[in-house]
Amino acid sequence: MEVIGKSVIRKEAWDKVSGRARYTNDFQSVGMLSAQMVISPYGHAKIAGIDTSKAWQVPGVRAILSGKRYPLTGEAIRDRPPIAVDKVRYHGEPVAVVVADTPSQAKTAADLINVKYELLPVVNSPTQAFQKGAPLVHEHLGEYKKEEDSLPVPGTNIATHIKIRKGDMEQGWAESETVVEASFSFAPSDHAAMETRCATAEIQPDGTIIIMTSSQAPFMVKRLLADYFDEDMGKIIVHTPLVGGAYGGKAAVQLEVLAYLASKELGGKPVKLFNTREEDILTSPCHIGLDATVKLGADRNGKIKAAEIRYLWDGGAYSDKAIDVTRSGTVDCTGPYNIANVWCDSYCMYTNHPYAAPFRGFSHSELSFAIERTMDLLAQKLNIDPLQLRYLNAIMPGDTTPTRVRLTKSNVGDLRKCIEKLRELIQWDEGPIKVINDRFIRVKGVSCSWKTSTIDPNAPSGAILTFNRDGSINLMSGVVEIGTGTKTILAQILAEKLKMDVDKVHVRMEVDTQTTPEHWKTVASRGTYMAGRAVLEAAEDVIRQLKEVAACVLRAPEEDLEVGGSRVFLRDDPVIGLHFKDICYGYKYPNGNTIGGQIIGRGNFVLRHLTGLDPETGEGKPGPEWTPAAYGVEIELDRRDYTYRLVKACTVLDIGRVMNQKAAEGQVMGAMSMGLAFAGRETFYFDDLGRVLNPQLRTYRPLRYGENPEYVVGFVETPQLDSPYGARGAGEHGLMGMPGALGNALSLAAGVQLNHLPLIPELIWRAKEAKHHASL
Amino acid sequence: MALQQITLHVNGEDHNLTVRSADTLLFVLREKLGLTGSKPGCLNGDCGACTVNVDGWPMKSCLMLAIEAVGKQVTTIEGLHNTPIQQAFVEEFAFQCGYCTPGFIMNCHSLIEQHPDADGQTIKEWLESNICRCTSYIEIEKAVKSVLRKD
Numbered sequence: 001m002e003v004i005g006k007s008v009i010r011k012e013a014w015d016k017v018s019g020r021a022r023y024t025n026d027f028q029s030v031g032m033l034s035a036q037m038v039i040s041p042y043g044h045a046k047i048a049g050i051d052t053s054k055a056w057q058v059p060g061v062r063a064i065l066s067g068k069r070y071p072l073t074g075e076a077i078r079d080r081p082p083i084a085v086d087k088v089r090y091h092g093e094p095v096a097v098v099v100a101d102t103p104s105q106a107k108t109a110a111d112l113i114n115v116k117y118e119l120l121p122v123v124n125s126p127t128q129a130f131q132k133g134a135p136l137v138h139e140h141l142g143e144y145k146k147e148e149d150s151l152p153v154p155g156t157n158i159a160t161h162i163k164i165r166k167g168d169m170e171q172g173w174a175e176s177e178t179v180v181e182a183s184f185s186f187a188p189s190d191h192a193a194m195e196t197r198c199a200t201a202e203i204q205p206d207g208t209i210i211i212m213t214s215s216q217a218p219f220m221v222k223r224l225l226a227d228y229f230d231e232d233m234g235k236i237i238v239h240t241p242l243v244g245g246a247y248g249g250k251a252a253v254q255l256e257v258l259a260y261l262a263s264k265e266l267g268g269k270p271v272k273l274f275n276t277r278e279e280d281i282l283t284s285p286c287h288i289g290l291d292a293t294v295k296l297g298a299d300r301n302g303k304i305k306a307a308e309i310r311y312l313w314d315g316g317a318y319s320d321k322a323i324d325v326t327r328s329g330t331v332d333c334t335g336p337y338n339i340a341n342v343w344c345d346s347y348c349m350y351t352n353h354p355y356a357a358p359f360r361g362f363s364h365s366e367l368s369f370a371i372e373r374t375m376d377l378l379a380q381k382l383n384i385d386p387l388q389l390r391y392l393n394a395i396m397p398g399d400t401t402p403t404r405v406r407l408t409k410s411n412v413g414d415l416r417k418c419i420e421k422l423r424e425l426i427q428w429d430e431g432p433i434k435v436i437n438d439r440f441i442r443v444k445g446v447s448c449s450w451k452t453s454t455i456d457p458n459a460p461s462g463a464i465l466t467f468n469r470d471g472s473i474n475l476m477s478g479v480v481e482i483g484t485g486t487k488t489i490l491a492q493i494l495a496e497k498l499k500m501d502v503d504k505v506h507v508r509m510e511v512d513t514q515t516t517p518e519h520w521k522t523v524a525s526r527g528t529y530m531a532g533r534a535v536l537e538a539a540e541d542v543i544r545q546l547k548e549v550a551a552c553v554l555r556a557p558e559e560d561l562e563v564g565g566s567r568v569f570l571r572d573d574p575v576i577g578l579h580f581k582d583i584c585y586g587y588k589y590p591n592g593n594t595i596g597g598q599i600i601g602r603g604n605f606v607l608r609h610l611t612g613l614d615p616e617t618g619e620g621k622p623g624p625e626w627t628p629a630a631y632g633v634e635i636e637l638d639r640r641d642y643t644y645r646l647v648k649a650c651t652v653l654d655i656g657r658v659m660n661q662k663a664a665e666g667q668v669m670g671a672m673s674m675g676l677a678f679a680g681r682e683t684f685y686f687d688d689l690g691r692v693l694n695p696q697l698r699t700y701r702p703l704r705y706g707e708n709p710e711y712v713v714g715f716v717e718t719p720q721l722d723s724p725y726g727a728r729g730a731g732e733h734g735l736m737g738m739p740g741a742l743g744n745a746l747s748l749a750a751g752v753q754l755n756h757l758p759l760i761p762e763l764i765w766r767a768k769e770a771k772h773h774a775s776l
Numbered sequence: 777m778a779l780q781q782i783t784l785h786v787n788g789e790d791h792n793l794t795v796r797s798a799d800t801l802l803f804v805l806r807e808k809l810g811l812t813g814s815k816p817g818c819l820n821g822d823c824g825a826c827t828v829n830v831d832g833w834p835m836k837s838c839l840m841l842a843i844e845a846v847g848k849q850v851t852t853i854e855g856l857h858n859t860p861i862q863q864a865f866v867e868e869f870a871f872q873c874g875y876c877t878p879g880f881i882m883n884c885h886s887l888i889e890q891h892p893d894a895d896g897q898t899i900k901e902w903l904e905s906n907i908c909r910c911t912s913y914i915e916i917e918k919a920v921k922s923v924l925r926k927d
Contacts (some may be wrong), residue, residue, distance in 0.1 A: 011865060016874030017862040017881060019813020019853035026812035105795070153894050194817050194825055194875040244815070244875025245909050277818040321845040483873030484908045669912035670872060695909065697822035705913045706900035 003496045004725050007662035010488045011507045012242065012481060022213040024198040032200065033062060035262045035273040036106035038096040038113045038464045039283050040088035043124070043352035043690015044135070045117035047087055047095065054112040055098060060105035063265045064097035064113070070771045071228050073257055076323035077152060077159060078145040079138055080355075084255045087120065089137055090354050091691045092282025099262050099271055113204065122690040126312035126349035127185070127291045129157035135315060136433055137350035147613055150323050157350040159319040162330040164309075164344035164402045164618040171613040172306025172341030176297025182469030184370040186757035188289040188314055188353050189682040191360075192702050195244020196280035197622045201259035203268030207232065209260065211240040217478055217521040220512045224253050225260060225631040238513040246482040247674065251523045252285045252321055258470030283693040286684070288325055289314030292370035299338050302384045308333050309344040311367065316355030322348050325356060327613065328454040329363030331403045331622040334413050335371035336450035337390075338399040346620070352690040358523060364451045365736040372447035372740025373755060376747065386744070387428055387446050391419045395450065395628070404619045407626070410721040413654030413728065415448060415628035417716045421652045425712050426632035431746060436636070442647060444634045446746030449736040452623030453524035455728065457610035461530035462517025463538040465494070465601030471566045471580030472504040473542075477535065478519030479527045481509050484731050485663040486527035492659060493532045493724050497539040499564035517604070524629070525729025528659060530605050532724035537603030549583045549596035608722075625720045627728040629653035631737030633676070634709075637749040642764040644746065646676060646709035649738065654716040656728035668734035675738025677703045681758045738742035783848050786811070795842045802826045802837035805852060812900030813878045815854035817907070824906030827834045827879035834902070853878035861885050865918035872910035880906050880912040882919045894924055 016035030029318045052064045069085055072078040084093050096113050100106035121135040126717070128134055134157055140145075151160045199213040209231060215221055218238040226233035236687045243250060247473040257274050262271040275284060290313055297306040311329055315322030326348035333344040359365075379386035394415040397408050405411075423429065427446055434442040464476040475494055481487050487507045495502035508516070519531050547558040550568035554561070554576060562571045569577025578587070586596040615622040634648040645730075658664050681701055685693040694700045713734075719726025739757060752767040784791045786809060791804070793808050802819075804829070805811045817825030826837045829851040844888045856862060861884045871877040880903070887894055887902045894902070899920060908916060 007869070010869070012867045012874070013871075014862075016871050016877050017853075017865045018856070019811070019878050021874050021877075022812065023815075023875060025816070026806075028807070028810070028812075104798070192907075192909055194823060194873070194907065195815070196817070221850060232812075243873065245873040247909075275814075277820065277822075481797055487873065664916060666869045666872060666911060669914060670910045673912045674909070697818045698820070702907055703913070705903040705908060705916065707904075708913045711912050711914055 001496060002499065003492045003502050004317045005658050005661060007532060008488060008492055008502055010659055011491060012509055018457065021242050022451065023195050024200065024212050025240050027212060028611050029270060030533050032270045032272050033099050033101060033102040033266065034106045035092045035271050036098045036103070036110040037279060037283060038115065039425040040091060040095055040111045042088060042117055042119060043091050043122045045088050046120060047084060048116040048118050050096060051105045055109040058100065058105055058109040058112065060101035061098060061109045062712040063099040063262060064096060065261060065265055069222065070261060072144065073228050074318055074320050076147050076150040080318040080320065082261060090280065090352055092354055092431060094258065094283060095315065096260055097262055098474040099266060119689065122688065123157060123351045124686055124690055125291065126289065126351055129349040129351050130312055137352060151615065159348040159350055159549050160323045160326055161314050162327050162346045162613065162618065163616060164330055164333060165616065166344050166402055166404060167341030169306060169308065169341050169343050174296055177294065177300050178372060178378065178381050179297040179475055181293065181295040182374055182377055182753070182755055183293045184373060184755045186289055187285045187686065189678060189684055190281050190700060191247045191287060192248060192697070192700065193345065195248060196275040196277055196489045197255050197284050198272070198274040198462055199255040199259040200270060200272040201263040202270035203263050205268065208233050209236045211236065211256050213256050215240050216246045216482055216523055216710040217253065218480065218511050218513050219478060219518045220521055221253050221256045225256065225711045228257065240480050240511045242509055243480055243482040247360040247648065248362065248523065251521055252357040254284055255654060277721045278695045281700065282354055282692055285320060286354040287359035288322060288356035288366065294370050294374040296374050296378050298378060298382060302382050302389050302392050304337055304339050306341045307339045309333050309348040313348050314351050314353055314356065314394065315348045316351055316353040318355040318576055319348060320355055321358050322356040324350060324454065325358060325363045327548050329367045330451060330618060331401065331454055332452060333367060333402050334348040335368060336395045336628050337393040338395045338702040342402045344402065347357065353686065354692065360671060360674060361451065361736045364522060365678065365739055368447060368449045368736050369739035369743060369757065371735065373743050376744045387423060390448050391416055391676065394419065402618065403613060403622055405621050409718060411625040413626065413628050413656065413718040414716055418628055418630040418652040418654055419448065421714045421716060422632055422650060425652065425714050426634065426650050428632070430608055431469030439640050440636055440755060441639060441640055441749050442634060442636045443525065443745045443749035444632055445741045445743065445748060447631045447737040447740030447744060448629065449733065450492065450626045450628045451733060451736065452527055452626045454622040455520065455524050456525060458606060459520035460606050461519045461534045461606060462604040463531060464517050465538045465542050467580065467583055467584035467599055469581060471584055472506060473507045474508060475517050475535065476508050477531045478511055478516045479531045480490045480511055480522040482522055484527065484667060485660065486531065488663065489659045490531055490535050493535050494539055497536055501564045504583035507718060525731040528727050529729065533605035534603040535607065536724055538601035541603060542601035545599045546580065546583060549587050550578050553578060553587045554712065556578060565602030586699060615702045625728060627653060627730065627733050629733045629737060631741045633738065633741035633745050635742065635745045637746065642750065642761040648710045648712060649676060650712040651734045651737065652714035652716060653730060653733045654718050654728060655730045656720045656723060657717055657726035658715055658725050659725065664730060665713045667731050671734030672738055673703050673708055673709055675735035678740060679739035679742045679757055679759055681760060683758045780843060781861070782844065782907050783842055784845055784850060786850045787852060797843055799842045799844050800838050801840040801842045804842040805837060811852050811854050813920065815875055815878060817876065824883060825879040826878050827882045829882050832886065832889055834883045853882055856881065856885060859889060860923045861883065861919065864922045866881065868915045868919040870911060870915040870919040876906060877907045880908060880916060888923055892924065
């Protein structure tokens with residue numbers, strides 16, 4: 001391999017270090033109006049009145065949108081008014097939108113809008129939402145338009161219920177000599193991408209709707225706007241430039257709708273809506289919370305025989321993507337273990353919390369915390385080394401998943417190899433505990449995970465290649481550059497296939513839905529696989545066309561030709577050949593006659609053999625492959641005050657093939673960083689009114705420089721045979737095992753079971769106190 | 777709101793501008809001068825994405841009014857050209873989405889100017905004022921240390 005695996009510098013690198021890289025909010029135009037939302041200060045309240053009279057007196061105010069019934073929006077269930085009417089269901093929900101000439105005018109006016117609220121009882125957790133007689137977040141759940149596989153239960157707060165019924169539970173429990181059961185919970189939190197979400201909209205006189213948005217799903221914006229508002233899809237053009245971090249949070253469609261409505265209100269004038277940090281945390285969709293109960297049974301050798309699981313996902317006020325997150329969490333509900341008998345009930349619950357978007361790992365870091373903590377409890381009870389217990393039960397080719405997909409080496413990789421490599425990298429055999437002195441203790445915890453991506457079975461990806469007259473190639477793909485470097489990987493795939501210099505591949509970073517071939521959504525660690533396959537097909541298309549012209553000019557059969565170094569040449573005599581520049585726009589003979597013409601390569605890819613899930617048993621094929629991984633976290637606990645320091649974090653994942661060494665390491669390390677922050681400190685603190693008390697980056701704190709541990713990344717390479725060069729998804733996986741491994745390390749260090757997130761010193765202290773009082 | 781005529785010295789050039797007294801330096805850099813390299817991340821001084829260099833020191837431009845910058849030398853990311861710290865960020869993959877990058881680079885650039893021999897503790901004190909959500913910080917640490925060592 002010449003290009004694959006090398007740390008090729010990202011194509012947009014110099015733009016990003018020089019301030020030239022432009023994101024949605026960096027595009028300005030004269031006459032662009034500013035929109036400002038008025039948001040709900042409560043979790044659940046009736047809107048008793050909205051007085052906009054003072055706001056209208058502010059100079060520069062052009063429009064105020066409030067109190068109007070627009071078509072309901074939402075992906076799995078149409079349950080969300082773009083601007084709240086009748087009542088608000090979460091703290092941060094848009095109640096009005098003011099449009100003015102400048103941001104400060106819009107803000108001044110928004111602050112003068114007087115909304116009268118009457119408080120309603122708040123549903124403050126998914127467990128509360130699940131109780132009989134709980135206040136209803138949606139009284140008319142049965143009347144909403146919905147996707148066929150969304151299964152809401154009217155008269156309750158259940159937005160959907162996904163089931164796994166695999167094997168024979170009675171037999172499973174009968175074979176289990178040791179049984180453990182525990183409950184886990186954590187509240188919603190945030191993606192906290194550094195670029196807050198932003199959208200602009202303009203409607204031209206001919207009806208063309210031009211949107212620019214900081215999104216992972218520009219093609220979905222197009223589809224949904226057309227669908228929600230009965231617009232002509234061909235007249236909607238969505239532009240997405242570089243995106244400043246997304247992590248799933250920008251896969252939801254929200255601000256685009258508001259910007260569109262605001263522009264429409266003003267006869268199509270251009271309007272920009274840019275989230276403040278507080279709005280980005282409160283109003284725009286967040287990271288899902290979870291209440292879980294896990295029961296595992298094993299025989300005397302530690303072989304797990306039965307798993308009974310209940311997940312109550314905190315979908316928040318609107319179901320949007322939470323239903324898909326719930327489904328995804330169900331299909332991989334057991335973690336990466338071979339269990340013959342599985343019973344899982346996974347509910348997407350409505351609460352009065354900010355609603356959920358996907359979050360890096362799409363339910364898997366969340367369920368992994370519950371499963372991996374239970375695995376450690378089981379190991380403890382069985383008196384088996386926790387890493388050995390995982391090795392023993394590791395899912396393998398020939399096993400079946402909870403949804404009964406039969407696994408192969410290609411589609412599941414090699415978890416055992418990951419575990420073995422982890423064992424070395426974290427020096428597991430030294431033992432998990434090292435006492436430093438009376439105060440400090442160093443402890444290691446481990447975990448495992450796996451993930452498939454439950455994306456639409458017909459999700460497409462396309463690629464187009466055009467030539468410049470110097471023989472260099474332009475690569476167009478609908479993948480959004482959200483920071484993962486996927487577009488550079490695509491250039492590497494193309495350069496490898498054509499055996500050419502990767503510097504001669506130019507990648508278009510911006511996506512526009514009119515001229516860029518669709519890539520469903522830039523989510524689910526699917527860019528390299530799907531867009532990569534499309535690029536390979538486009539490369540084949542280009543090779544075929546180049547050879548066709550060259551064969552004629554060189555008077556040689558196509559079968560004798562090779563492509564490499566931006567040339568087409570004779571395999572047995574490479575000196576005889578033609579440079580791309582001489583044939584990519586047709587070959588011109590000395591007398592002017594020209595053959596061939598502009599070469600345009602096209603490729604597409606669609607996933608194969610995926611199905612929906614059986615509503616009663618969950619049987620079905622939800623995704624094409626699983627990436628397994630093993631993790632270790634080492635912490636140093638101060639036993640005096642329960643503060644702790646992150647010493648080391650390690651991920652070993654079966655990446656199939658490393659496509660770009662430094663980029664791959666960066667993805668895994670960055671994901672670990674996010675996972676440790678989620679596990680150790682990030683959460684929304686709610687009060688009794690459902691208000692988020694910490695919607696700022698000084699009270700909601702991601703890791704900062706110097707708070708990070710040492711990171712260790714290990715790769716196992718079991719190729720996924722149908723993926724470009726064997727690569728598996730790798731963007732999310734470093735995150736997924738961090739909560740479990742950190743929870744396991746701290747539980748062992750503190751001598752208490754820590755089953756809630758975030759794992760802050762206060763939580764450890766409370767658990768210690770509870771244990772102490774229980775023993776009195 | 778009172779408007780004022782001011783002159784800002786940015787990236788080696790004087791700019792005559794009309795601004796509101798309440799306009800932040802960040803707002804004026806972006807909206808009046810088109811220097812969008814400085815990013816709004818929190819408008820609250822928490823994230824450092826808007827960091828610029830004022831008279832040699834890093835400054836969060838969301839916390840400074842434009843009128844406070846009168847008479848000072850302001851350098852933004854657009855004022856750096858192929859500096860060693862930019863090169864190091866590229867080589868060490870010290871960014872992913874790139875949104876926090878200008879702020880980090882301006883902070884690093886100021887650090888290198890003020891403390892060319894900064895030790896690990898000093899680096900930490902300076903850089904913990906900025907947030908990068910994508911990387912693990914290890915890459916940024918490598919980048920800044922490689923430049924300090926060269927000095």
